[in-house]
Amino acid sequence: MLKRTPLFDEHKKLSGKMVDFGGWELPVQYSGLTLEHDAVRNACGIFDVSHMGELRVKGPGAVEFVNHVTTNDASVLAVFQAQYSAFCNPEGGIIDDLVVYRLGEQEFLLVVNAANIDKDFSHLSTSLALFPGTKPVLTNESDETAQIAIQGPRAASILQELTPVNLQEMKTYWCAPGLVCGENALIARTGYTGEDGFEIYTGRESSKKIWNSLLQVGSPFGLLPCGLGARDTLRLEMKYALYGHELTETTNPLETGLGWITKLGKTGGFIGKEAIARVKAAGQTRCLAGVLSIGRGIPRQGYEVWDETRSRIIGHITSGTQSPSLKRAIGIALIDKIHERSGTRVTVKIRDDFHEFEVCKTPFLEKKKEN
Amino acid sequence: MNYPENLKYTKDHEWAELVAENRVRVGITDHAQSSLGDIVYLELPKTGRELKPHETFGVVESIKAVSDLLSPLGGKVVEVNAALASDPGRINTNAHGEWMVVIESDTAKSQFQALLDASAYSSFVKTL
Structure with a gap:
């Protein structure tokens, strides 16, 4: 039985095309992928991301414990500030990536990937049991929490009509508790689209009202x-x-490419630090590069990447698609670092044929200037 | 969805149209294009290729998904719609009109007649 978010009935009403996404029954599209993509780039879009996980760490020892299990330095966060971070295993492998929100001097909300909720909670529980310092309280609030993302250049104007929280004053990667449509929520200026926007955390029961109000108020935008x-x-x-x-x-x-959230020098270290420090000392051999199609073939996860002369495999595609904004095929590839320079020609094996690509600068889409 | 009566269909979601005693045009159904979403890539075979029934003769890709094209009948590829391959989004707006290949076979007519008719295919789609 697939899990459903509290907004399942709303997706059906909107004729969302429901699919199995890691055990969750979620809409892959409503009106059409390209239309929805363009709406976010040019106006605004809302996403039900209630499947995401929310873990809370609270009480004395919270800062030290969060810092012990994450790669970034949570101690530098001000209250209501957020940061991107990761959980690693002792070998330096990534257990999950997450956003850490500091909600109090000794209180953090950790927002994790849906497919990893159980794994993450179990990892944190084990780490907490072994944690030598003062032990904070760890709770899994994923089932009670809904999350709606509103993203795009008009997101702030739309959301402002439904909340007394002054959104103009909220900087990127900051958050504030407040009412949305009269319902208790946490509003964060975060997202996963490259556009300005917000993620709204609220209770299951409140989410329908917020979702439908956003649709109504946002539609003229x-x-x-x-x-x-x-x-x-x-x-x-x-x-x-x-x-x-x-x-x-x-x-x-x-x-x-997550060196920028890996603080090897922070006080107290973190799980995985020694292994990552060894990689750093030895020099990394692979990197994630963006590849852009010269022809028409679309790269997909798992496809082999070969060098220009097709003499050897240099890595593989981790994600790929036809970019709706660029109208070209793009991919992310984990390849040998010596090929990382932008402009380097590589080939991707798509089914039985080799297709030409070039390593390019990323993001693929240049960021628009801040308003 | 409306499935034209003059076409025959397969459970692989291809349609076939008998254009001569020994020739059949092939495309994908409206159900197939709708399931795929925005189609952005079409890979078709070279003319002259011999196909068995259900053999993969090409690939259609939407932004999200990759799907094989399976031949509704055995025969030889005698025409390929190259114009469609350079503008595959047309499949989304006119799936039953945009053909991909023409297949020739002495037994084309009998192979064609053995395929699902519009009402049988339409009932099949409802069970999915």
Whole structure:
């Protein structure tokens, strides 16, 4: 039996095309992937991301424990500030990537991938039992929590009509508790699309009212409900990593471009630090590169990447699609680092044929200037 | 969805149209294009290729998915719609009109007649 979010009935009403996504019955699209993708780039889109997991760490020892299990430095966060981070195993492999929200001096909300909720909770529970310091309380609030993402250049104007929280004052990667449609929520200026936008965390019961109000208020602004299909093309154009594709337990944060959230020098260290430090000292051999099609073939996860002369395999595609914004095939590839320079020609084996690609600068889509 | 009576269908979601005693045009059904979503890539065989029934003769890709094209009948590929391959999005708007290949066989007519008719295919799609 597939799991359903509290917004399942709303997706059916909107004729969402439901698919099995890691055990969850979620809409892959409503009106059409390209329309939804373009709505987010040019106007606004909303996504039901209630399948995501929410773990809370609270009480004395919370800062030290979160810092012990994550690669980034949570101690530098101000209250209501957020950061991207990762859980690693002792071998330096990535257990999951997450967003850490600091909600109090000793309180954090960790937002993790749906498919990893049980694995993450079990990893954190084990780590907590072994944690030598003061032990905070760890709770899994995933089942009680709904999450709606509103993304796009018009997201702030739309959401502002439904909340007294001053959104103009909220910076990117900050959050604030407040009312949305009169319901208690946490509003965060975060997202996974490359556009300005917010993620709204709220209770299951409140989510329907917020979802439907956003649809109603947003419709004159060009807001569309968006499915997982558009979520994937939007994140791919930005080269944002997706767990199970770019990030796995056998890839480390350095080779997957997450060096910037891996704070080897932070006080107290973290699980996986020694292994990652060894990789750093030895020099990383692989990297994640963006590849752009010269012809028409579309790269997909698992396809082999060969060098220009097709003499040897240099890696594989971790994600790929036809970019709706660029109208060209794009991919993310985990390849030998010597091929990482932009402009390097490589070939991708698509079924029985080799197709020409070039390593390119990323994000694939240039960021628009901030308003 | 509306499935034209003059076409025959397969459970692999291809349609066939008898255009001569020994020739059949082949495309994918409206159900197939709708399941795939925005179609962005079409890979077709070279003319002259011999196909067995159900053999893969090409690939259609949407932004999200990759799907094999399976031949509704055995025979030789005698025409390929190259114009469609360069603008495959047309399949989304006119699946039953946009043919991909023409297959020639001495037994084309009898192979064609053995396929599902519109109402049988339509009932089959409802069970999915």
